Amino acid sequence: MSPLIQGMLTILIGVGGCVGYFYASNLILDKVIFPTQAKNPGKNINRANMVRPWLFLFPALAALGLYLVYPVVGSFYRSLFNRSGDEFIGFGNYTTMFGDDGFQTALLNNFLWVLVVPASATFLGLLVAQLTDRLSWGNIAKSLIFMPMAISFVGASLIWKFVYANNPDIGLINAIRDVFGAAPLDPLQLPFWNNFFLMFILVWIQTGFAMVILSAALRGIPEETIEAAIIDGANPFQIFFKIKVPQIMGTIVVVWTTITILVLKVFDIVYTMTGGNFGTEILPSYMMAYMFRDDGRATAVAFVIMIIVLPVMIWNIRQARQEMK
């Protein structure tokens, strides 16, 4: 059976199953378990309404529990066992890992990525948002800068492989060097700096995201504050840095953290561009190097990523709780 037909069937079964489940479970609840036409309808309606939320939530909670909550525990548990998974070695995976040069490089590089990518993307996004704010063709400009968001990390990597290519007849960087008479070099093999060339790909993708959100935030600033500043004689730079930026600080933080989380997940760029060679390994790609080979080590790396993400997670939850109040 062709996978496409299989896919269509799955859609039918999945969608039909979902609709059927929700419809049938509600029907059974109202007609069979707590019938409204019975002796004490009021009590039954209240009882049914206590159960119903859980009927609505059940499929989602089951999927979330299985695919996101269980793995947190499951990964940690697995990381305490050896490669084949039959011998308990406590934190053995973690101690060997932290002693491993590759892991140290990955951790250090990841630290650089977390430092550089969110900062650059947010800064550039803010810059574009501000510059295009009153431009007649601003929307077209924004749309074009936003476009890389739609491109896969693999596609983006390939796009930039052209730019970074060693051959001055293919790579733009080396073509420019060629004009100035410099010998061609491979930017991806330049120790230390190659990390920044890889980071720029993600910045290129994420700037649009930052721009869209910050641009909306800039539009949301009350005009009176800006007018007042203009009347007081503030120049455009003062207006931007002293009036606008402080008012959208909350949004800037959200954008910053969202990109930070993303940086900790993206393995595609390093995987496609250098395969982790030339000192460009980061944690997600380091983990994939062990995936299928040493599950104990792979889960240990994943858990380290989880621990790095944890503060952001807690902060997000606290923000969400405050909003609800």
Next chain:
Amino acid sequence: MDNIAGTKSSLSWAVNISVVLLVVLWLIPTVGLLVSSFRDRDQISATGWWLSPFPVSENYQVKAPADDATADGGVNTITGNVFGEGSGKVSRFGGKRAAPTEFKAGETAQLTRDRTLTVQSDGSYIYTSPEEITRDPSIYFAAASPPDFSLDNYRTIMASDNMDRAFINTLTVTIPATIIPILIAAFAAYALAWMDFKGRGFLIALVVGLLVVPLQLALVPLLTLHNKVGIGQSFLGIWMAHTGFGLPLAIYLLRNYMVGLPRDIIESAKVDGATDFQVFTKIVLPLSFPALASFAIFQFLWTWNDLLVAKVFLPSNSESWVMTVKIADDLLGSKGGDWGILAAAAFISIAVPLIVFFTMQRYLVRGLLAGSVK
């Protein structure tokens, strides 16, 4: 605002120019890929894509047929034209592989053992040798060829490289993985937005927390689980995985949207005797269309562009490669130097997301804002 003193500043030119610069900088890499994907393979390695509208000087090699040699007073001569029946313009030529463009067209080259070679710019050549010519001598020359754009790279990659199969696989992964989570999430979001029950706050916090759980954690335990249950690495497995991974964002986005719906509509419907199920299907779901569309676009882009989940949850044989895996694991290795093919493959894989992006940008932006600015 535009007429207030101070807003119409002298910076406006600088702003325009810097935005133009930024946009150009942002577009150049993609344009380069697009242009390269239509160029002939030899032209790609001869000049940069930025020179693609201009004729390309390429090096050629032809053999002067030894059978045509005529002997005249101890001098053996072959005459002919390097272009054969065709035509062109020779700029430089040479008689050695090591120096194929040593001489200008029209000059006479002194080769080893007293042989000479003259190539005119119209391609006609005279080759002389004091000895009898037994083997066909090679003539190397550089000629300008006009820009050569075609769909050949696309044809090659689709016909011979299984890219069509990868395209269908990507589609197969993407469609169910986009539709199924929407339904599940919509019901859950309604419960979290409009139903009162104990533990609601905790569940919302849980969803927010799960938004940032790194996918990497899920790979090993779930693959083990799938293998145990008998799903293994299969399309069913990846659909379920994508559904699970997409749910937190789906629930979060939809709940944020549904909470903002006017309370009056929902309450008056309930007073009129509508059950929760009816309120949901007849009122909330149609009203939430923009949020549903936003999430659908997100999930579509994410599943289409995904490499990690596909590498882990799909079988690793070439039959079930999706396009990202095909490019990253196969083409970059086997066609590493064939830039035209690589560019065409990349463009096939990013064409659909780009179309979705440009036609549905409105919803995408709305979704981003609902998900982040709160």
